[in-house]
Amino acid sequence: MIEISNLSKRYGNFDALKDINLTISKGTVFGFVGPNGAGKSTTMSILATLVLPSSGTARVGGYEVTEYPKEVRKKIGYMPDFFGVYDQLKTIEYLHFYGASYNIPRSEREKLIPQLLDLVNLSDKSDSYVDSLSRGMKQRLCLARCLVHDPEVLILDEPASGLDPRARIEMREILKELKLMGKTIIISSHILPELAEMVDEIGVIEHGVMVAQGKVSDIQNRLRVKKILHIRTMERQEELTAFLRDEAFVSGVLSDNTGVHVHFSGGEEEQASLLQQMISLGYPVLSFNEAQTNLEDVFLEITKGGLGQ
Numbered sequence: 001m002i003e004i005s006n007l008s009k010r011y012g013n014f015d016a017l018k019d020i021n022l023t024i025s026k027g028t029v030f031g032f033v034g035p036n037g038a039g040k041s042t043t044m045s046i047l048a049t050l051v052l053p054s055s056g057t058a059r060v061g062g063y064e065v066t067e068y069p070k071e072v073r074k075k076i077g078y079m080p081d082f083f084g085v086y087d088q089l090k091t092i093e094y095l096h097f098y099g100a101s102y103n104i105p106r107s108e109r110e111k112l113i114p115q116l117l118d119l120v121n122l123s124d125k126s127d128s129y130v131d132s133l134s135r136g137m138k139q140r141l142c143l144a145r146c147l148v149h150d151p152e153v154l155i156l157d158e159p160a161s162g163l164d165p166r167a168r169i170e171m172r173e174i175l176k177e178l179k180l181m182g183k184t185i186i187i188s189s190h191i192l193p194e195l196a197e198m199v200d201e202i203g204v205i206e207h208g209v210m211v212a213q214g215k216v217s218d219i220q221n222r223l224r225v226k227k228i229l230h231i232r233t234m235e236r237q238e239e240l241t242a243f244l245r246d247e248a249f250v251s252g253v254l255s256d257n258t259g260v261h262v263h264f265s266g267g268e269e270e271q272a273s274l275l276q277q278m279i280s281l282g283y284p285v286l287s288f289n290e291a292q293t294n295l296e297d298v299f300l301e302i303t304k305g306g307l308g309q
């Protein structure tokens with residue numbers, strides 16, 4: 001459904017995208033992950049026919065974006081990271097406006113819009129002015145707007161940004177429904193856990209380069225991270241962190257207010273011996289657990305150069 005080949009984008013002397021290749025099949029939910037400024041929005045704007053690539057090609061449903069932009073626009077629903085909402089309109093008028101701009105006859109819109117409002121949980125706000133809606137509601141309204149012409153592909157640029165945890169969950173539930181409806185979805189975020197539950201595949205982009213892509217489980221397998229150990233001490237956490245960094249089978253150490261997280265590639269014997277050493281060195285260990293690796297660990301491992309080296 002989406003095919004990107006050798007795509008590059010230059011702004012002046014700056015390479016925002018460098019030779020990106022990406023294929024996303026129909027019905028896939030693809031999580032596009034990367035730190036701020038990595039090139040996610042640029043890629044998505046090119047797919048949405050709003051930015052021209054410097055070289056390479058991008059196809060949506062077989063149509064090349066620069067040659068057949070009108071065809072591409074029929075196929076996609078695009079939610080930008082920043083968007084305006086016409087404040088003087090009521091929610092229902094807003095959706096009628098967008099429906100009309102896609103030439104959907106009023107009689108059809110009368111049936112469609114209540115369904116869309118129901119999907120994004122805004123039925124009770126249909127007569128409210130857009131500027132009276134909360135940020136989460138506005139984001140959901142924007143999502144509904146993307147759906148008026150029943151596009152096959154959704155390009156969603158950070159749809160959950162700036163939302164509180166509850167609003168994020170609501171957004172995630174709606175996206176799950178869209179996935180069940182068979183939509184192909186490309187969704188970007190710099191926050192991984194919010195994507196973890198719903199994506200089939202991820203692509204990790206950094207400094208305009210796609211550093212890893214594929215099924216989450218395949219990417220995990222390709223990495224050296226075998227397991228994450230979570231260690232808590234009563235004191236001397238900084239000292240322990242420094243000690244662990246130099247230990248065998250340790251490929252990364254992160255210290256935060258929940259304890260020390262160690263990327264560990266040893267087996268059970270090595271794990272037991274590590275604990276023994278810590279005890280014999282007098283670290284007051286409170287707990288020593290094996291944690292499940294999650295998408296965030298994968299991301300940290302990749303973006304510190306684990307795959308690229």
Ligand SMILES: Nc1ncnc2c1ncn2[C@@H]1O[C@H](COP(=O)(O)OP(=O)(O)OP(=O)(O)O)[C@@H](O)[C@H]1O
Binds near residue numbers: 011014038041042043
């Ligand atoms: N119109 C432009 N002119 C010059 N540089 C630009 C322009 N648009 C984007 N850039 C630069 O290209 C790089 C990629 O930007 P992009 O918005 O695609 O990143 P992003 O991954 O979406 O980041 P964020 O999560 O912050 O939105 C950034 O360094 C940005 O400053």
